[in-house]
Amino acid sequence: MKTLWQHCHVATMAQGAYSIIEDAAIVTSGAHIEWIGPRGELPPGEYPAVNDLNGAWVTPGLIDCHTHTVFGGNRSGEFEQRLQGVSYAEIAAAGGGIASTVRATRAASEDELFASAAKRLKSLMRDGVTSIEIKSGYGLDLANERKMLRVVRRLSAELPVSVRSTCLAAHALPPEYTDRADAYIDHICTEMLPALAAEGLVDAVDAFCEYLGFSPEQVERVFVAAQNLGLPVKLHAEQLSSLHGSSLAARYHALSADHLEFMTEDDAIAMAKSGTVAVLLPGAFYFLRETQLPPMEALRKHGVKIAIASDLNPGTSPALSLRLMLNMACTCLRMTPEEALAGATIHAATALGMAETHGSLEAGKVADFVAWQIDRPADLSYWLGGDLEKRVVRHGVETSV
């Protein structure tokens, strides 16, 4: 059915800029945008349904392109301990840190993981998110990675949001493989990835390239295995040190390299050449009180597309609002509100390999958009969280969570 949406202004985000249409009209047909432009140029025709958007600013539905939404337990107790002076090393030695989330995730049933993840996902959705990426990586064995990825698929089936699943089995070394990282990588490449891919649970493959995680050589083996299965790759790179994981990601035409505080200009050049998106994660930057900024000028100079995501995870970014991340992108990473919004729409779509259909408001694309009762697009990165008045349309249909 054809629907007309009018009495609005639109920031289409085409080509990564606001690309504003004032006094706009949008015609949707089923799940797609059939026409979008100035209302005065609306093609004559029958519009069986007409929606008055009351002067709203319409943007593409927000896209959170890097999250770890599914996990057991949480680490607010460790947060409190750290602020009382207990060091991260002491917490880790007592079995805390990522190992505690792995234990809690393994102990949780699929239903329990679904219930807790759905609450977090709904919080992001109430903030205008219509597409999201969710990683595994707290199971670290076949059965538990499968359990996490099944929860990801179920979230997609049961909530009005498009979900991409990423297998992050190479996130940390499971206790069964202490001091045997290469053997764990073998297990990922020969057993886990082929099985999970065959079950249709994996849209992309990620790894944690860091001295605390896996070496570039180990990551490369995971990338080769992913490519043999026809799966695109992405990478956690240069978060804590410079191992040139982002250049490695570029060599494998990764969809994105993420974090990137310690990347070099040469890494930026390699990413620009391969079209690999730089996903910056201001929540983790803030929560870890990081002081090393990603090389913003090098990224801009070489034309690397920059996306912004929540990195929602229990250890380093317990972030339940993508709009708050836009604010942090501006205040902490010195981005402009326009760059930040492009980072959570069109460039986030590119980071998920879905920019053909999502991320900007153009004829032919999927009709996922948010009509915000705001004064101007910069409001989206100006307000610190809160619940902005809005209407959310997904696949051409108004939704609520």
Ligand code: DI6
């Ligand atoms: N980088 C991070 O910041 C998170 N994972 C990663 O690869 C941390 C995950 C955690 O601490 O639970």
Ligand code: FE
């Ligand atoms: Fe992450």
